[in-house]
Amino acid sequence: MKCKVCGGKAVISLRAYNSALCEKDFISFLENRVFKTIKKYKLINDKDKLLIAVSGGKDSLSLWYILNKLGFNADGMYIDLGIGGYSDLSLEKVKKMSDMLKRPFYTFHLNDAMGKGIEAISKKIKRTTCSACGMIKRYIMNRVCLDKGYNVIVTGHNLDDEASALMGNLLYWKEEYLWKKGMMLNEEEGHLSKKIKPLFLCSEREMAAYAVLCGIDYIYDECPFSIGAKSLFYKELLNRLEDNSPGTKLQFLKGYLKFIRQMNIEKNRREMKYCINCGYPTVSDKCNFCRIMEKYGIERNIIFEEYRPTYEVFE
């Protein structure tokens, strides 16, 4: 196959775009896609201070790299879930990227802060590991953002993550989540940071190819607790559709964005209060996180370890 831009040897076929690109043009295509997404959907403004949630995987590490390359300075945040060697290796990959970008990152060690790793916590609070992990991550990401003076959390959710989540919400008509899957969640000053997903329109395959081509050292292994997760099954189904009809996933999400914009769907928001313990938005007196941790007597010593590359950071 030949590169559609320069006619050189292609390294990747992009069937959704009826195209194939060489290494240089693919890297430029992907970075441009992220830049255009940020601009078109006004995800970042000049005053924003960005903190990216990094897991050590291809998406978040590549996004951290791209943002800084595009001039959107972002520091990192890693949540050590206490999953033995998997968490240790992930942390190593994050450190490596931090050194390369010369940007600091914060680490939250679940074992130190709450006396247990994610597996033990999920058992204790009687939730699946993925559900407990999601709840803790959302809370901690917001907390570190507010505590350390950032106002935007950036996540590496890609097209496949979003399409599979949307599919799950549609299949079960989860109306409370169905219309909230956009690429930005607005800030509530002092309580909730803005959340953005600049990879919303970049597929998982594109992100993996980008990481490989840019030599980004990411963790290949999957989280051991994700085996058998429903979202992986939805991804498989969507990829079967994609193989048969290239562009399906992209159209699914673009159609969704257009639909929520055109219909101006009111996000059914109940009256919001703020947690009397920590200030996190909630519908009752205490937020879900505080309520559950109190109910099951789990300590919450929320501290963040800061890793600063040895060189000075220039703003």
Next chain:
Amino acid sequence: MKVEFNGKSIEIKKVSTVSKLLEELAINRETHLVIVNNRLVTEDYRFNQDDKAKIIKVVSGG
């Protein structure tokens, strides 16, 4: 031919192209990338005698 797949070396019958390799292993091209001699290649790549092929899965998450 030998191929590295999910971190393990596997032996499969000789195939001419990357496309055939994915077909042989019943792998969806949307969920995997193929790297030959440390370079990412497209599905029409034709294998040479001493090529070292590696298949990586791109799907992650839970």
